[in-house]
Amino acid sequence: MKQVSAPIIKKALQSLDETEYLEKLKEVMAKKERMTSEKAGYQRNYKVIQYALSRGFEQDLIFYVLKDSEL
Secondary structure, three states: OOOOOHHHHHHHHHOOOHHHHHHHHHHHHHHHHHHOOOOOHHHHHHHHHHHHHHOOOOHHHHHHHHHHOOO
16 A cells, blocks of 8 residues: 555565564554553453554464463
8 A cells, every 4th residue: 555565565574573563463452452441351351452453463372372471
């Protein structure tokens, strides 16, 4: 959508530090979890997952963090 060329995107993705990326995902998910007013676990998790997806994180990593953490 932003008309960034594929080689630039590929180079940027390869330069990401995996631990920093996961920490940022955990931070984003924890922030959304605190802001969500839902009390039921599955509804709260759904909102957190949707928010993380809308921020561009991969679904498999979101579920990994969700399962691994206490969100």
